[in-house]
Amino acid sequence: MKQLYLLAILLSSSVYSQFNSKGLDVTKFDIETNIYTKDSTANALIIYETGNSYIDKNTFKLVTEVKRKLKILNRNGFDKTTITIPLYKNDKNSEKISEIRATTYNLENNDITKTQLERKDIFEENYNDRYTLSKFTFPNIKEGSVITYSYTIESPFIYKYKGWEFQDNIPKLYSEYNTSIPGNYEYSIKLVGLQKLDTHDQKLVKNCLSAFNGGTADCTKTVYAMSNIPAFIDEEYMTTKDNYLSRIEYELKVFRGFDGTVDNITKTWKDTDKELKSDENIGRQLGKKTNLDGLLANVFTDKSNTLIKAKEIYQFVQDNYTWNEEYKIFNDVSVKDLIKEKSGNVSEINILLYNILEENEINVKPILLSTRNNGLPTKLYPVISEFNYIIVQATIDGKTYLLDATDNYLSFGELPYRCLNQYGRLLDFKNGSEWIDIEADKTSTTQYLVDLQISDDNKINGTIKTKYVGYPALLKKKKYFENPTEYIDNYADIQTSITVLDHEVYVINKNDDEFSESFKAEFDDSSINSDNVYLNPFIFKFFKENPFKLQERTYPIDFGYKNSFLYSMQLDLGDKYEVIDMPKEINGVLPNNTGEIIFQTKVDDDKLLLFFKVTLKESLYDAAYYDALKMYFGKILDVQTNSLIVLKKK
Numbered sequence: 001m002k003q004l005y006l007l008a009i010l011l012s013s014s015v016y017s018q019f020n021s022k023g024l025d026v027t028k029f030d031i032e033t034n035i036y037t038k039d040s041t042a043n044a045l046i047i048y049e050t051g052n053s054y055i056d057k058n059t060f061k062l063v064t065e066v067k068r069k070l071k072i073l074n075r076n077g078f079d080k081t082t083i084t085i086p087l088y089k090n091d092k093n094s095e096k097i098s099e100i101r102a103t104t105y106n107l108e109n110n111d112i113t114k115t116q117l118e119r120k121d122i123f124e125e126n127y128n129d130r131y132t133l134s135k136f137t138f139p140n141i142k143e144g145s146v147i148t149y150s151y152t153i154e155s156p157f158i159y160k161y162k163g164w165e166f167q168d169n170i171p172k173l174y175s176e177y178n179t180s181i182p183g184n185y186e187y188s189i190k191l192v193g194l195q196k197l198d199t200h201d202q203k204l205v206k207n208c209l210s211a212f213n214g215g216t217a218d219c220t221k222t223v224y225a226m227s228n229i230p231a232f233i234d235e236e237y238m239t240t241k242d243n244y245l246s247r248i249e250y251e252l253k254v255f256r257g258f259d260g261t262v263d264n265i266t267k268t269w270k271d272t273d274k275e276l277k278s279d280e281n282i283g284r285q286l287g288k289k290t291n292l293d294g295l296l297a298n299v300f301t302d303k304s305n306t307l308i309k310a311k312e313i314y315q316f317v318q319d320n321y322t323w324n325e326e327y328k329i330f331n332d333v334s335v336k337d338l339i340k341e342k343s344g345n346v347s348e349i350n351i352l353l354y355n356i357l358e359e360n361e362i363n364v365k366p367i368l369l370s371t372r373n374n375g376l377p378t379k380l381y382p383v384i385s386e387f388n389y390i391i392v393q394a395t396i397d398g399k400t401y402l403l404d405a406t407d408n409y410l411s412f413g414e415l416p417y418r419c420l421n422q423y424g425r426l427l428d429f430k431n432g433s434e435w436i437d438i439e440a441d442k443t444s445t446t447q448y449l450v451d452l453q454i455s456d457d458n459k460i461n462g463t464i465k466t467k468y469v470g471y472p473a474l475l476k477k478k479k480y481f482e483n484p485t486e487y488i489d490n491y492a493d494i495q496t497s498i499t500v501l502d503h504e505v506y507v508i509n510k511n512d513d514e515f516s517e518s519f520k521a522e523f524d525d526s527s528i529n530s531d532n533v534y535l536n537p538f539i540f541k542f543f544k545e546n547p548f549k550l551q552e553r554t555y556p557i558d559f560g561y562k563n564s565f566l567y568s569m570q571l572d573l574g575d576k577y578e579v580i581d582m583p584k585e586i587n588g589v590l591p592n593n594t595g596e597i598i599f600q601t602k603v604d605d606d607k608l609l610l611f612f613k614v615t616l617k618e619s620l621y622d623a624a625y626y627d628a629l630k631m632y633f634g635k636i637l638d639v640q641t642n643s644l645i646v647l648k649k650k
Contacts, residue, residue: 021048021173021227024069024148026105028112034073034144039171039231044077046070046172047146053162054180054219057209059154064162067150074143080170081138081147086131088157095155097134102149104140115140117149159265161187161250164224167195168245172229177248179224182209182217186254188266188381193246194554194623199225215258224248230554236547237557239372239421244555251383269425269433272382277429281333282390285351286366287358288335295320296356307396310362311412314403315511317353323406327388329368346406347390353405354392363395367402369424369438372560376422379435389419393426393436402438409477411513413441417471420560422620439619440561442513444470447565448540452521453572460571464539465518471561473515481510498523498539533577533647537569537610541640548630557621557629564615571608573647579603581646586639590628594618597632599639612639 018029036042049068056063070080083102087095102117117136125133138147153162164177176199181187191197201223208219232245253266267275277283299316302308321338326345335352338344344352350366357364368387370377377386392403401413410416419438426436445468452462468476480487488503503519521539542565548557573579586599598613614636621629 019045019047019071019173023048024067024150026069026112026146026148028107030069030071030146031105031107031112031144033071036071036073036171038228042077042171042231043074044070044072044080044170046168046170046175048174049172050176050178051162051164052178055158055182055185055209056154060158060209062155062158062161064153064155065150066153067148069146069148072141072143072145072147077170078141081141081145083136083138083149085134085151085153086127087134087153088155088160089130089132090157093156094132095153095157098152098154100134100136100149100151102136102138102147104138105146105148106140106142106144158185159252159255161185161252163247163249165245165247166224166226167193167229167232167247169231169233171231172226174225174227175229176223176225178222180205180208180219180221182219184209184217184256184258185252186256188251188253190249190251190378190380191247192249193244195226195229195246197224198227199223211258213258217258233550235550235553237559238555239558240375242375251381253381266381269382272384273427273429273433276384276427279330281330281347282351282366282427283429285333285335285347286354288355290335290339290352290355290359292339292356293359306362309360310357310394310396310401313356313360313362314353314405314412317349317356317405318408318410318511321349321352321405323349327371329388329390330384349406350390350392350404353403357392357394365393366427367391367393367424367436367438368427369419370421371418372421372558373418374421377425379423387425391415391419391424402441409474409481409510411511414470414474414513415440417474417560420619440470442470443562443564444468444472445564445566446472446542448567450537450539450567450569452569454574454577458576460523460535462521463518464521466516466540468515469513473513476515477507477510477512480505480507480515531649532580535571535645535647536641537571537643537645538567538612538640540567542567542614543633543636543640546630546633546637548626548633550626553626554623556623557625559616559619559621561619562615562617565613567610567612569608569610571610571645573603573606573608575606576650577647578650579608579645580648581644582608583639583643583645586635588632588635590617590632591625594621594625595629595632597635597639599643601645608645 020027020030030047036045047069051064051066053062053064072078072081085097087097089095100122104115106113117139122134122136125135127133166175203221205219205221207216209217232241234241251266255263255265296316299312300309301312320342322343324343324345328345329347333345333347335348335355338348338352354364354366367390369389369391370387371389374388377383394401394403402415403413404410404415404419407416420440422438423435424438425433427433447467449465450462452460454460491500491503499522501520501522504517506516582601585601586597588597589595594617596615598611600611602609
């Protein structure tokens, strides 16, 4: 057995090591092998890829050469045989692609065959006003095919130095990026992601670039390389994958001309604050007179109470102005147009809120942020294009509230889930901007209170009360207020094991921060005729499945907000039944007391009492917590699904 085990290890090592990850040459082994032992779920594999970017000494354009070799492991990997290459453009110039070569390799009668891509099968598609797409699909694709392709891009946009993605949604054996950057171009270089570089070598090349006036520049040549790169796999409770995909990015910081001129491209936050203050879409809209005093006169109930006044202003904006679902925070912003049209983008809605609050002597400041789907903005230097949202901070009686009036179901101080993206930039044009944390203002809760009894005719019925606070309440309110009658009818349909009677909802306003409901329940087919009764006490379940399925996760678990769940049940046994078996109690915590699970059952005075509580005390967990959270959710599901109470007639 030991010899067989050793042989399996050697074979596995051999399979991996014999892929030719040194270049584009394709071996018979590359085609014959249809499994990647390090990731048996992979549908395709990048065996080798390299990029090379440099400034052409004759044209002074940025040239990027790309070469790539992929293995198609099965039919599900066929999508990797259609290649799309984005080409940037503006009103005056555009990137050009050339030297596209693509080949499909297969085995026929034990010989390697090649099928070349023809020029007529390469297409260009106008994607939008900033990008054209060059596209082609490999011919003669089969399971087991190996494909190679290469191309060259020539770009006049040197300030947009090409980045490189080391990680993809399929694994890679080897990925290398070579750069040559003249000394008169100074870039901020950012390595994103959690994968480590195997190679990071630099050398200086003298006089790599010459100008017509005799000026010269030295170049820094750099080699970045990674090997054995795992596929990035999306899972629940994460922000955009762009936050975590391992890659390298460039932002032009300073350009020094051969004539001695210096252009500081990347600004400091001090410079950026000045620009934003005078920007016609941000600074010049902030503080504009709204002329809404007449409409607001009937809104205020107590102008002496600042918090009440702020809440009434907030609801006024929510009720009277509609978000058009556009995220244009630096383009076409006009508070005047919003007041006239009653509909506008994010900036217009929340700047109007800012202006009305400020007119009523409430301390407010704007906050720039990036939504969860847009990615985290870098803190290394200002990149305004990375922000796509604006909210308002109000400070009242020493307490700060983060406000967004784009959704009339939000309660005062509650942000849309899309905004819960760790941090934002608080703009203060007098004292300077600063980074601040963006967090939900309270723990969200879900509560079920179940009170049951066994009736004289041996049926189980009772009353169920539910309460939602925070983001669970937000979801419930939207479903209910959209169509209250339909909500109640659908609710009854969902509860297939019970008949719902006398359903009542306790919520008055759309922006209340709680949603409560109660109903009477009669359990279908619940007649008790045998001596022993087997009962699963969980009518409602917090989770239907474990959201964590990966063997390993290298990026954080981002719930967005802290959460608490409570399920409490009381079953009146009367004088007819006794409990002969109950599930075991559980008390557990996540590492560093960042979460807790409590499950208790007991019998007290002919009543069976059950208490189940789950808490997630953090909104963001490091990847090191993944295994613990996976087990934690597994235990929650086990309690909900497998808890069994056995009753016996006395």
